[in-house]
Amino acid sequence: MDDVVIVGGGIIGAATAYFLSKEGRKVKVIERDPTYKNASFPLSLGGFRRQFFQKENILLGKFAREFIFQIPELLKTEKNPKPTASMVTNGYLLMFGQEHAEEQYKALENHKACDAGTKNIKGSELTKFFSYINSEGIETATFTDNQSEGWIDPFMFHSALKSKATELGAEFTKGEVKSLSEIKAKTIISAAGCWTKELLEDIPVEPQKHTVFRVKCPKHIPEMPLTGDLTTGVYWRPEGKEYLAGSPKSVFDAKDLEPAWDDFEELVWPALAHRIPAMEELKLTGGWAGYYDCNRLDNNAVVGKHPKFDNVYLATGFTGRGLMQAPGIGRALTELITTGAYQSIDISNMAVERVLGKKARPEPYVL
Numbered sequence: 001m002d003d004v005v006i007v008g009g010g011i012i013g014a015a016t017a018y019f020l021s022k023e024g025r026k027v028k029v030i031e032r033d034p035t036y037k038n039a040s041f042p043l044s045l046g047g048f049r050r051q052f053f054q055k056e057n058i059l060l061g062k063f064a065r066e067f068i069f070q071i072p073e074l075l076k077t078e079k080n081p082k083p084t085a086s087m088v089t090n091g092y093l094l095m096f097g098q099e100h101a102e103e104q105y106k107a108l109e110n111h112k113a114c115d116a117g118t119k120n121i122k123g124s125e126l127t128k129f130f131s132y133i134n135s136e137g138i139e140t141a142t143f144t145d146n147q148s149e150g151w152i153d154p155f156m157f158h159s160a161l162k163s164k165a166t167e168l169g170a171e172f173t174k175g176e177v178k179s180l181s182e183i184k185a186k187t188i189i190s191a192a193g194c195w196t197k198e199l200l201e202d203i204p205v206e207p208q209k210h211t212v213f214r215v216k217c218p219k220h221i222p223e224m225p226l227t228g229d230l231t232t233g234v235y236w237r238p239e240g241k242e243y244l245a246g247s248p249k250s251v252f253d254a255k256d257l258e259p260a261w262d263d264f265e266e267l268v269w270p271a272l273a274h275r276i277p278a279m280e281e282l283k284l285t286g287g288w289a290g291y292y293d294c295n296r297l298d299n300n301a302v303v304g305k306h307p308k309f310d311n312v313y314l315a316t317g318f319t320g321r322g323l324m325q326a327p328g329i330g331r332a333l334t335e336l337i338t339t340g341a342y343q344s345i346d347i348s349n350m351a352v353e354r355v356l357g358k359k360a361r362p363e364p365y366v367l
């Protein structure tokens, strides 16, 4: 019998394998596609932030930053003595219209309670800090300017976690698990991302297709933060000398991962040009689509032991924030499995019982 088997070798599987191996557990990770062609993490924007509504998401975002800053030290291996995730710490800027302002003021109380270090300004003050933004229709905005938020290269992050976990004794194997009953292990962890329902049908997490566009703009603003305009749902960030911009439209039951190209002209370009007049002149240079592991109950993660089994744990439903939450979730699951309780960040509010009992705990700030 195996000690720990993790189903799914994506970012959550790799991070959990790292933390459990560090505690001396013998971990086997089963991944059906080691090229990760359709997995969510390589198709993500790589953002890490602490600007959320729910306290556990703020705290997990803070730990993401702490962990990412320590990658060179924590994840170095004999083969890769200088690991990196190509971090850019331009921060995040989230802008809210009248309809979201009250909710944001409540979120700021949670930011304060968690010592998130975010700054809040009136919409009318935006141009003092971000001269290139048209503040029309923005009631309030929150940002960081202390290197506490930004983005990383998701594939490099995964690779560094996987290599370190392997050095610590974890074994990554190719294979498809059709049913959890096939596995004989003391502890089983489902880290199957948006495909979790195939293994655990009572978990309401489903693939939700999101499109990201790559654009070129004659005016380059390299210091621009990852910016979310909650009045339109469009978000963007610099990528080298270009920009990436996400469509606000998402689709369940998508047939394939062909990008929704029409969204660019209909939704994304008009929203960008309105908010940043310099982006009136844009050239579309590419794009892709990927699946969010969307929790249809409340857009919030589901993590913990499944009450219907003796030895099954799961982590999914991150709805656009699984990359940044991976270190915190890997550590939390390791604490739960090895000590019986969360020791660092209490994420009991994400428990499986919450979704089985349909007790929603929504996280409104989904980009």
Ligand SMILES: Cc1cc2nc3c(=O)[nH]c(=O)nc-3n(C[C@H](O)[C@H](O)[C@H](O)COP(=O)(O)OP(=O)(O)OC[C@H]3O[C@@H](n4cnc5c(N)ncnc54)[C@H](O)[C@@H]3O)c2cc1C
Binding pocket: 007, 008, 009, 010, 011, 012, 013, 030, 031, 032, 033, 036, 038, 039, 040, 041, 042, 043, 044, 045, 046, 047, 048, 175, 176, 177, 178, 191, 192, 193, 194, 195, 196, 198, 199, 210, 211, 212, 289, 290, 291, 292, 293, 315, 316, 318, 319, 320, 321, 322, 323, 324, 325
């Ligand atoms: C366009 C886009 C932008 C995003 N932007 C961000 C962002 O800025 N910041 C952020 O934090 N997050 C972001 N995300 C979300 C993030 O990518 C996901 O939440 C995260 O990757 C989930 O990690 P995971 O390991 O659970 O799933 P995945 O990365 O999908 O990995 C799951 C793995 O499990 C394997 N698997 C599934 N079922 C089985 C089985 N039965 N047997 C064997 N293997 C199996 C799959 O092949 C896959 O490799 C974004 C996602 C998208 C699509």
